[in-house]
Amino acid sequence: MANWDELAEALGDYTITCNTNERLRKMQRDWSRVLHFVCEDNGVVFTMEVDRGEILATPEGHEGTPDIVVTTHSETFCDMFWGDLNPVQKYLRGEIKVQGSQEDVMRLDAISYVIWPDS
Amino acid sequence: MAGAEPAPPAARVLRRSVGTATATATSAGLAFAAIDYLGVVSVLAYAPGATAAVAILIGGLIVLLVAGIFSELNGLYPTAAGIRLYLGRAVGLRTSLSVTFTYMVTVVLVIAADAFLIGAAVRHVLHEPAVLAYVWIAVLLGVALAANLSGVRIAGWMQTVVTYTVLTGTVVLSVIALFHVGGTFHQPLNLFGRGGFSGIQAIAFALFLYAAFEWVTTTAEEARTPRVITRALFIAPVLIWVTSTLFALALAHLVPYPSLHGSAYPQLLLGQAALGTVGEVWMLGLTVLTALNTFNGGFLVASRFIYAAAREGNLPRQFAWLNLRAVPWLAVTTLAGVAAVVAAVVFATGQWLLLVAVGAALEAGIYAIAALCLFVLRRRETRERPFTLIAGRPLAAFGVVLFTVLFLATGFSDPKNARHFSVAPIGVIVVLAALSTGYVLLVVPRLRAAAAERSAAARPRRRPARPGAGTPGNDTPPVDAPPVEAPPVESPGTAPQPDRGT
Numbered sequence: 001m002a003n004w005d006e007l008a009e010a011l012g013d014y015t016i017t018c019n020t021n022e023r024l025r026k027m028q029r030d031w032s033r034v035l036h037f038v039c040e041d042n043g044v045v046f047t048m049e050v051d052r053g054e055i056l057a058t059p060e061g062h063e064g065t066p067d068i069v070v071t072t073h074s075e076t077f078c079d080m081f082w083g084d085l086n087p088v089q090k091y092l093r094g095e096i097k098v099q100g101s102q103e104d105v106m107r108l109d110a111i112s113y114v115i116w117p118d119s
Numbered sequence: 120m121a122g123a124e125p126a127p128p129a130a131r132v133l134r135r136s137v138g139t140a141t142a143t144a145t146s147a148g149l150a151f152a153a154i155d156y157l158g159v160v161s162v163l164a165y166a167p168g169a170t171a172a173v174a175i176l177i178g179g180l181i182v183l184l185v186a187g188i189f190s191e192l193n194g195l196y197p198t199a200a201g202i203r204l205y206l207g208r209a210v211g212l213r214t215s216l217s218v219t220f221t222y223m224v225t226v227v228l229v230i231a232a233d234a235f236l237i238g239a240a241v242r243h244v245l246h247e248p249a250v251l252a253y254v255w256i257a258v259l260l261g262v263a264l265a266a267n268l269s270g271v272r273i274a275g276w277m278q279t280v281v282t283y284t285v286l287t288g289t290v291v292l293s294v295i296a297l298f299h300v301g302g303t304f305h306q307p308l309n310l311f312g313r314g315g316f317s318g319i320q321a322i323a324f325a326l327f328l329y330a331a332f333e334w335v336t337t338t339a340e341e342a343r344t345p346r347v348i349t350r351a352l353f354i355a356p357v358l359i360w361v362t363s364t365l366f367a368l369a370l371a372h373l374v375p376y377p378s379l380h381g382s383a384y385p386q387l388l389l390g391q392a393a394l395g396t397v398g399e400v401w402m403l404g405l406t407v408l409t410a411l412n413t414f415n416g417g418f419l420v421a422s423r424f425i426y427a428a429a430r431e432g433n434l435p436r437q438f439a440w441l442n443l444r445a446v447p448w449l450a451v452t453t454l455a456g457v458a459a460v461v462a463a464v465v466f467a468t469g470q471w472l473l474l475v476a477v478g479a480a481l482e483a484g485i486y487a488i489a490a491l492c493l494f495v496l497r498r499r500e501t502r503e504r505p506f507t508l509i510a511g512r513p514l515a516a517f518g519v520v521l522f523t524v525l526f527l528a529t530g531f532s533d534p535k536n537a538r539h540f541s542v543a544p545i546g547v548i549v550v551l552a553a554l555s556t557g558y559v560l561l562v563v564p565r566l567r568a569a570a571a572e573r574s575a576a577a578r579p580r581r582r583p584a585r586p587g588a589g590t591p592g593n594d595t596p597p598v599d600a601p602p603v604e605a606p607p608v609e610s611p612g613t614a615p616q617p618d619r620g621t
Contacts, residue, residue: 065134082582088430092200101341
């Protein structure tokens, strides 16, 4: 079970990797969303605010009204943000649950795919 | 034991979510394509005159059972990947993959059929030579391809308007045809007894009129509450029932069956018979509008499925390549290409009714498998669900038998002669299923092995080791990551930037 500190470290790395990837920024230039994340094992929740493809903040707790809600195990979140697992495989096994439009769900995976094409 | 799984998380309020009206429009819009006008003619072939209405009513009642089955399955797995999940848990991963691949073929067939039918209809109204129909087909598919590649999406409200316009427009013209033209409908019983009624095939083809209404379950993740999808699954068939019944009665009333039988655009013949050129153009407009839903929904569902399958390692990874609009461009282009080839084959052979028969049989087969899934999962998944079908197990068992019979009835029907049997539809399905199964058994394992090798060779784990832990920062290493030594932490922002897909 990963605690908030570990998640925050993973999120920090993920944010820098995403924001410095030019191709990703181009691809997501029309994508502004509020994402809520829920760790179903330890109850930790956090928010990700994306503005035109740039991740602005990833604070603990839920802020604003979400466009997407992602729920899974805290370890899965950590591995996902470090790029150590393929989110699609977990999603297709029902281990990652998402609420949101299909397009947004795909965009979310596309981020991982673009920054870690071999994950 | 799956029954020990936690219940799905409670629905949260999303900034944009889908309500009952939009979900119902999505369901009805996906079901009511241009090919449905031909589907009504296929019903009339086995249920002449007003008996077609009886067949469509029975088909509608059976579809309510399908709605119940999908409502419960969707409640258990409220996700776009639902079909993979409940198939996988009920019948195994390989079978689920092969069934899903075959299912996606239905989407391609519907896209190809609609492209052909709309092309033929436009050519007919513009009085152009027959050969120009394929030019229109190519233009339609080209426009759909370009729109998809550009990331253009039909907004939910527009999809709703289009669907209700198509349904209302068809109903209004049918009512005009029935009550204001000719006048023989004042003796409706005269419409009965215009030929032999062949129950099983008539009902099987009637079922096809509702086909694909269950695809609305792929929008479960954006529904305001799980009950939204359930409501849509029960309301949409009623809308299709009303529309198809009135259209079938109007056709039986105004257009002689022999002229319908050889036509790819029965709706235009009805429009012409009811209101002359105005009616013909009216129905042409509605036919073109159906394309918006079919192409938008069909391309979207199928291309995203292909993308996910490629990301999962079940299709060549090139199918996951994204363009700068985050569209899986190779998947979309391949879909359009295959649809163009199928439409060309239909155009060259004139076998459009075969497409209806194959589609009807495939859909009945899918319903039989869905009923089987519910039957199995009733025992394996004991957790609470938002919708529970009353007498679920007996009804699911009944569904397996019923839909298998309907699958065989359409699979062996002769699309061109209702009095004969043919192995053509079942032959096409057997070939598709064999290709799909062969692919899953022979190619998928190699793709997965190659993906695992690539992943292991590409780079070690990035997640730093948790202090004092034996493995890098994890209680249980994920199965997707190779078990290697913890690497030095890579400096942020240096991950390789892929150069692909543009």
